[in-house]
Every structure is written in C-alpha cells, then in structure tokens.
Amino acid sequence: NAGVMQNPRHLVRRRGQEARLRCSPMKGHSHVYWYRQLPEEGLKFMVYLQKENIIDESGMPKERFSAEFPKEGPSILRIQQVVRGDSAAYFCASSPTESGSSHFGSGTQLSVL
C-alpha cells in the first residue's frame, strides 16, 4: 500500500512564475492537508480538503495561493507569481476520516530564484 506521494520532490522557479505541487493521498484516504515548513520554522497548516471541497483554508495566504482536490486525480497546491519568500518545503498529509491519524508525504522543496 503506497504512502502519500508528492511530486515533484524539488521544484525551482523564477520570481513571477507559477508553481504546481501535486499530492496523491494514500489509498482509501479522502482527506488531504497541506503544510508549509519555512527555513528555521516549524510546520504550519495551510489548507484542508476533501474530494472536490475546501473544508478549511484558514492557514493559506489570501493571494496567489490556491488548492484543489478534484474527484479524479491528485490534490494540487498552486502558487501564482512566486516570490522568494515562497521558498519552503511543502508537505501533504492524508487521513481516511476527519478523525483519523495523518500520514505525510516526503514533501516538495520549492526554491524561488
């Protein structure tokens, strides 16, 4: 049973470009969470999604960031017009229910030049 799959593992973008991060949850998991880990900081919650619905986006910046979890396919975290401050490790986690334990992927390291 494969774990949470994130790709790409490393993503390099120039300022102003778009970054698209993908997350495939564990089989049977329909709840997806995105976290960001800035250099020298801890993991911070960004957004919680179920299939086709955003449940809680209280941790996501209001501008340039969006997330989706379509009926088919992986969850996508999209960052438009990236800036250097967006450089961080982005982790996705999934759980089978809203009360289930979360399992994390290996993350995407985004570097903005």
Next chain:
Amino acid sequence: TQLLEQSPQFLSIQEGENLTVYCNSSSVFSSLQWYRQEPGEGPVLLVTVVTGGEVKKLKRLTFQFGDARKDSSLHITAAQPGDTGLYLCAGALAGGTSYGKLTFGQGTILTVHP
C-alpha cells in the same frame, strides 16, 4: 507565541541513557500525535493519543497524554544511536475542523552518541 511548546529543543546524550521530551500547551487538544522527521523527508507518524491520561508504548518509546489533554510526553528508554533524529509533537485543537488540522511544536533534535 507558540501554541504548543516543545522542550528541550536540543538533546545530546550517550547510548543507554533515558530521556523525556515534553509538549505543553494552555489549550485542549482532541488528539495529539508524535512524529519523527529525517532531513529532507516528511514526518513519520509514531503514535496518536486521544484519551486524557492515555499511555501508549512502542518498544522502548512510551507516550503519555495528560489528563486534561493539554500536554504530552515522549520517554525513550536506553536510547540508541538509531534514535537520533527530529521528534515533533502535533495536536488537533478541540473543536477544530479535523484531527488532521495539526498544530506543531518546534521539535526536539535528539543526538545519541555511541
């Protein structure tokens, strides 16, 4: 202000020693999870505790959830060099949208010397 205070931040001990890592808060949590994270990788779940006063054991690791569900501890007996790593506590606030919406502590970097 950190919602979940984890201590100590760094811990350097000799093989065979015992150690305890603490996670404290003034807030109540529905559940609390402990993770271990290696450099360049995502956190790996060690345990989830959900009941106040709950104690769980995983080989040489003992996890405890406080009676009031505001604090937790991780105790490692007879530490080994393979225990070296970053340990994270993370809690889901009571009344939150999901157990998966986690607030993380700052982490404890454990180094066990042979």
